[in-house]
Amino acid sequence: MTVSWAPIIAGDVDYYMVYLNETNNSTAVKSSDLSSNITTQVFTDLVPGRSYQASVTAHSGSYSQPSAIFTARTLILSVNVTISPINSTAMNVSWKTNLLAVDVDNYTVYLTESKNATAVQSSNFPSTITTKEFTGLVPGRLYQASVTMHSGIDIQSSANVSDRTLPPSVNVTISPINSTAINVSWAPTIPADVDSYTVYLNETNNPTAVNSSNLSSNIATQVFTDLVPGRSYQASVTAHSGSYSQPSANFTARTLPPTVNVTISATTTVAMTVSWAPNITVDVDYYIVYLIETDNSTAVKSYNLTSNITTQVFTGLDPGRSYEASVTAHSGTGSQPSANVTARTCVYLSPGVYLSPCLPGDSTGVSVSPR
Known part of the structure; x- marks a missing residue:
């Protein structure tokens, strides 16, 4: 002075x-x-x-x-300002001077959108307060902050500092399309400034087996193919804004179980064998095997079988009657029925003599089998 x-x-x-x-x-x-x-x-x-x-x-x-x-x-010195995101809709602005001793009457803190200088929030604070939390902001948006110190008639403004709010955490849905494909979709927050999304899909029981895709901000769905039938997968979506990223929660679903190939054959006048060939790489919890009379769909027999069983014998049938068989594979809450296959039981004519057909595609004839 x-x-x-x-x-x-x-x-x-x-x-x-x-x-x-x-x-x-x-x-x-x-x-x-x-x-x-x-x-x-x-x-x-x-x-x-x-x-x-x-x-x-x-x-x-x-x-x-x-x-x-x-x-x-005396004149006041410029204040040092820092800005940092708290979450996707809030930022913290703090400030301090370089000297321990300084007489300031009050501060005015400003926050503006970097691309819209007219969108201004400001607050006045006494000299004892050196931090301000701004809320209700747009996720992922770039903001700039400044602080003006007032000491008597002297006014000293800080430089502008910039940072972005965190990007939003999106709501994700995951659903099977078929036995080898899953669709992942998400609902972006509006308004929000997101540069890109990364979509992740991994096997639930093997987190290292990961599929991922980087997508622009205008895309909100991704289909993953070549998956294992019936397997459990978990998906998440990470939103990116500038140098910040925000992952969603993980969501889980299973691909549909496979459609198995079923064969049916008549073994006697009162018995038929149903068998099926599952895919080698497949996650199936259990099978339900159905056998119904072709002309009476209410006459149903069924068995609930573990996934390691691939054949079932139905007995107590009527000679010469036509039956339809099918096998439904179950994985979690998903199920996949096979096509129906048809065959007739054999007809008994006399001791040792049976009337065919006993297998699908056989022509009518007489076959002799030892009793």
């Missing part, structure tokens, strides 16, 4: 005493003894923003005459 004075032209002054003290602390005094030809004095190492009082006393011989007291404040 500079203190200067204008001496009286016609006057004899031996020297001047210049005093500077804090306005609110009169004991904190700085003074300088100056010769009569000096009319200015710079005081340093003062507290930024603090109010000081200055006076000058002229000395002539044994007499002295003090001036009036004048008040001014």
